[in-house]
Amino acid sequence: MSFETKEGEFLVILGPSGAGKTTTLKIACGLVNPNSGTVYLDGTDITKQPPFHRSIAITFENYALYPHMTVFDNMAYPLRAVKGEYTEEEIRKRVLGIATMLHIDPLLDRYPAEASGGQKQRIALGRTMVRKPKVYLLDEPLAHLDAKIRVELREEFHRIEELQQATTVYVTHDYTEALSLGDRIMILQEGKVLQVDTPDNIFYRPVSLEVARQVGQPAINMIPCEIMKKNGAIWLQSQKSPGLQFRLLEQHKEIFYRYGKKSVILGIRPKDIGIVPVKDGAQIKAKVEVFQPLGSEGVLTTSIDNETIIGLIDPTKIISHGEIVNLHFDMSFFYFFDIESKENLELL
Numbered sequence: 001m002s003f004e005t006k007e008g009e010f011l012v013i014l015g016p017s018g019a020g021k022t023t024t025l026k027i028a029c030g031l032v033n034p035n036s037g038t039v040y041l042d043g044t045d046i047t048k049q050p051p052f053h054r055s056i057a058i059t060f061e062n063y064a065l066y067p068h069m070t071v072f073d074n075m076a077y078p079l080r081a082v083k084g085e086y087t088e089e090e091i092r093k094r095v096l097g098i099a100t101m102l103h104i105d106p107l108l109d110r111y112p113a114e115a116s117g118g119q120k121q122r123i124a125l126g127r128t129m130v131r132k133p134k135v136y137l138l139d140e141p142l143a144h145l146d147a148k149i150r151v152e153l154r155e156e157f158h159r160i161e162e163l164q165q166a167t168t169v170y171v172t173h174d175y176t177e178a179l180s181l182g183d184r185i186m187i188l189q190e191g192k193v194l195q196v197d198t199p200d201n202i203f204y205r206p207v208s209l210e211v212a213r214q215v216g217q218p219a220i221n222m223i224p225c226e227i228m229k230k231n232g233a234i235w236l237q238s239q240k241s242p243g244l245q246f247r248l249l250e251q252h253k254e255i256f257y258r259y260g261k262k263s264v265i266l267g268i269r270p271k272d273i274g275i276v277p278v279k280d281g282a283q284i285k286a287k288v289e290v291f292q293p294l295g296s297e298g299v300l301t302t303s304i305d306n307e308t309i310i311g312l313i314d315p316t317k318i319i320s321h322g323e324i325v326n327l328h329f330d331m332s333f334f335y336f337f338d339i340e341s342k343e344n345l346e347l348l
Contacts, residue, residue: 001193002037003186005135010157010168012182014175014214020191021171022061025137028169029056041134052081057128058137061144063120065112065127072108075099075127098126101160118149129162136168142177154180175215179203187211209342212267212335218299218310221273223266224339227256236266241305244284249331255345256336265342267335270299273311275325286327291319302327 001020005011013021026032028039030051039047046054057078065074075095079086086094099105102122107115115123121141128136142150154177157163157170172178178185179199187194187202187210195207206212212220223244225236234256238244246266248256256264286302286309298315301308302325311327319325336345 001188001191003193003196005167005169007167008165010163010170010181010183012178012185013169013171013188014173014178014185015188016173016214018190019188021173021188022139023191024188025058025139025169025171028135029058029137030054031058055134056137057131057133057135059124059128059139059141061140063112063124065120065123067112069111070108071099071104071110071112071115071123074112074123075108075130078127078131094130095126098129098162101162102126102156117145118153121145121153132162132166134166136163136166138168138170140171140173142172142174150177157181175217179215187214189214205344205347206335207344207347209265209267209337209344212337212344216269216271218270218312220335221266221268221270221309222337223268223307223309224263225266226263227259227261236264238266238304238307239263241307244304244307244309246329246331246334248334251332252334252336259336259338259345261339263339264345265337265339267337268309268329269333269335270310270312272330272333273309274313274328275300275311275317276313276328284327284329285324288319288321288323288325290321291317293317300325 013024015021023032027034030049034047038045041054066077069077072095075098076091079091079094096105099108102125104119104122104126107119107123112120112123125141142153145153170181182199184196185199185202186196189210195202195211202211203215206215209222224239226239228235228237234248234253236246236248284304286304288300289303290301292299293315295315298313298317300311300313300319309327337343338345
């Protein structure tokens with residue numbers, strides 16, 4: 001793998017468990033030696049430098065706070081570890097300033113066991129920030145927090161001036177965090193970089209089926225289809241369900257004229273499937289398997305012959321298991337992936 005961050009950039013590394021996200025951070029800060037390759041900081045080779053000589057700070061997923069130290073001493077530890085570089089007065093001012101910014105100054109005399117999960121995360125972040133490093137590495141800092149606290153801290157990451165001025169590399173498996181926080185997002189899988197791009201391009205122009213699968217919930221519908229040409233039109237028919245077929249829009253013709261294969265994987269995001277008619281949409285009857293009203297949206301799982309299709313609809317709808325509904329597809333947002341390489345045909 002190879003990638004580069006920019007000064008002042010907030011880069012998010014997104015990927016499933018085992019993709020190599022944490023290992024990447026540990027290599028960057030010197031806790032793991034790479035088998036090969038080089039780590040540069042501001043153009044300087046730091047591959048052989050010990051961690052304490054790198055201007056890089058890391059926050060771990062499990063907080064890694066010292067239980068026998070007060071919150072103040074936990075935050076002051078990185079400054080005291082560099083003997084003689086800071087006076088106690090300088091340490092006190094720096095810790096108090098960061099604690100005030102993170103709204104944890106009332107906790108400075110307490111011990112980590114007396115803090116909530118959200119407070120512990122702020123303490124760990126504060127300990128990372130006191131040294132004013134050139135690079136912040138944040139390893140799934142919100143993973144163990146409840147949904148409400150995650151949203152609150154995510155908003156605060158946008159406001160923290162220290163993070164905006166330095167380079168930040170943020171690891172997560174949550175695509176909503178990635179889309180919310182990242183100036184750019186790097187999709188990582190099995191130690192390989194699949195795509196590095198803006199949040200918009202990651203979501204709307206994924207380079208491959210795997211990238212498209214990692215961003216969005218529920219996940220994108222993947223339908224292997226046969227390609228048919230009839231009377232100047234191009235049709236896709238599901239390999240599992242004869243009743244699931246689409247006459248493609250004119251804008252898609254050029255893609256298939258140069259493609260040259262007999263089958264393709266059709267990708268349709270649930271947000272582009274509903275039971276309310278839309279202009280230029282295809283209408284296909286489907287049987288309701290499960291309907292989950294989730295407050296702001298309703299997740300509708302249907303079957304068409306042997307194919308399962310998931311869409312997002314109005315959560316106030318009253319829909320029963322086994323009911324027949326008329327699905328509508330916004331074909332302007334269809335994705336087409338190579339049947340073998342799984343690459344996005346529009347980007348080839």
